[in-house]
Amino acid sequence: MQKWYPQIQPGKAPAFLRLLEAIEKDISSGTLASGTKLPTQRDLAERLGLSVGTVIKAYAEGQRRSLLIGHVGRGTFVAEQRQNSQSRGRVVDLSLNIPGPSILPKVLAGSTWTFPNEISDYVGYLSQSGVLDHRVQFARLLRETGFDTSPDNLVITNGALQGISLTLSAICQPKDKVFVEATTYHGMKSYAHFARLDLVGLPMDEEGLVPDAFEKAAASGAARVLFTMPTVQSSTAAIMGPARRQEIVRIARKHDILIIEDDAYGFLDQASVPLASLAPERTFYVNTLSKCLAPGLRLGMLIVPEQYIPRIHQAMRATCWMASPISSMIASEWIENGTAAKVRQSLIQEAKKRVKLASQILRPYVRAGHPTSFHVWLDLPSGSVEQVSARALQRGVITTPTSALLVDPTLISGLRISIGVPDRLEDLEWALRQLAGALEVSHEADMSII
Template sequence: MDDFRLIADRLAADISEGRLRPGDRLPPQRRFAREHRIAASTATRVYGELVRRGLAVGEVGRGTFIRAARPPADPALAEPAAAPIDLELNFPLLPEQGELLAKSLGGLIRADALGSGLQPTTPSGTAAVREAAATALRRGGWTPDPGRILLAGNGRQAISAAFSALAGIGERIGVEALTYPVVKAIAARLGITLVPIEVDEDGMRPDAVRAAHRATPLRAIYVQTAVQNPLGMTMPAGRRQELADVLTELDLPAIEDGVNGFLRADLPPLLALAPDHVMLVDSLSKRLAPGMSLGFLVPPPQFAERVAAALRSGGWTALRFAMEVATRCMADGTLAEIEAAKRRDARARQEVRADCLAGFTVRADPGSYHCWWELPEQWRAETFVAAAARRGIAVSPAAAFTVGAGHAPSAVRLALSCPPPDRLRAALEQLAGLARGTAEEAGIE
């Protein structure tokens, strides 16, 4: 019997050479198994491998479609008109930030600076990076104690360390019913069970946290209080206080993901309301750039050593050179300047989105780089994703963010940060026209 990866390789070649086009529907898995004389379980693994590689999108029983190709790493290698428009990835990079970073980091080429960056380090890093990070993490009048800050290689590693410190194999962490997809992968690798918690227009519901914990105790919750991914909402002050009160009542820890919080710097984090129960995680990946990231954790004192041990044992401790780079950018004002420019850019892009998708049901913080689009009733998310792929536009279906076995809503998340503004407008106008029609009109049967 062929290894499922070899079959996936052949399908990947068909996609690369144009025999399978974006938007094409793959046959049902049982029929695919019969045609290729393989077990149904092998067909399932083939389709799963295509999804894992980012070549297909879909769910068992609902259809699997070839998705739009990724743009090349160097945009100069592709014809601009033919390059797909990426509304999946959300890493904002501004044209002017390269020059700003070059000025900030020029001194690192000196021998003494390089020597410092090559030294070993610990999860607590250096006093300089902690002081700079405390200023960078300041929001809504709240500033962390520099002595409580720990460092990871990036935000994902910070989340991994937090999960590992608070829950063991088979234990439960509550998360928003629609959440950041990487959290699902992290939990799976650590053997942690995620429990979906209901949300409303203000974010995670405190009463739902209480009910889930009383049904079967949770070890912690994971929550995004500012510019939630994928739903786009920002938790108002009243809801934050209610959630903080429930955490204190239940003596339940929370992991607060603040990676998008810099886009709403006017609001303090949940940690400010429940400092003994909330661990803040953050990073420079979106604030600065994915290739120049550093992760931050601000744990309650009683969890500090456990988090530090998790960083060491997981291999998630930040490199000293990355700390040196980040310290310079944070301390000299470069990071603050780039953040302010990104806040302006995100609001401008949301204005474009509001104009192009007027009349549709769309949820977004006005300062966010993404939005949640509840599709018209004639569309299912996976079918719409396939139809968009045929037009060279990559979007993310609701199923990518759904926790548990529940039905995914008919919605898509649009990431707005990557395309130039003119291409973003063109893509949104195409999607709006597509949504006003039907799958049959779009050639998706």
């Protein structure tokens, strides 16, 4: 498909207005269809011999006039004028993977919980691993969600991402390669870029990471670390079956690959056995309270193979010394008094309802994933993903930028839809129906090209 560039007419009007007039003319004539992604500001400026500032002003004025729509990290697109009235200013965010933000406040509203009196015990500098009593409670939470572990190798972290960064800083050097699924946790991508690590995306299927592809990559010696999410994968919601987990562990042992297992959504499938249970000697197990309790606690758990504990403690001391013992105290109280379990059960029930609703409205685009999840994956042709996102945004629905998740776009193409943030099911249903309309328009456009 030939790239579009406008034909600017000479005149006395400022250059940015003449550029905008050319864009508007091509929109009116149908040369620029709704959802078309425009060239980047720098690309267009260089092509037309204009300053970048001129193009920025033209694009900004186009957005003000509702001709264009821009999204950070995604680009500038032609707006869908005929659909402006459909959202009527209503906006629903389906980009943030935050399960049920209103559930914890509802549970606390019905409790008699008060701030513990022993807060004075936790205002100083304490152990890098966290207070032992708190680690006991965190280990209890993991046992309740299907992972029988000890507090001895448990380090309380400032969320899952710190657990991941501590592990990578302990076992990797800059320019090392790390195996990951073809689409992965955006925090992993961000940290890898910051730490100058190269991610190698591997093929996925309905169960997640494909063993044959992992075996081939591991045999090449390209990397000695695998980051994986075997339970409710953060993009596709795929879940590894028991045989697949055994095979991944076998390959890792055969080729001496260390595993970082992100089990943030493990509480949604408590029957699955973590890789850390199958290969504790080589698996760094990462979990978080952000998904099963509250992201505002900023707490996670890292289960460390015994030989790496000193290195992890050193990394913790060098970065932040410890996770907040006051937050840990609050979380421990909620685990002990049953608040965490009530929130978890409410989240599980809510997830089931939301996946069912999304599957009904977005069929046949939804990839089969876990029936209890706060996100679904839409399989889409690579050429239509950005257009669907732009059309959804014009209808008032914000989706996750594909670039935030994809590691190897040649292996998978699609869009993750997060269904946990809207408090009311009516709002979620409205957003999903708007998204379905955007998908239908995109499908019709694709068929017209055929």
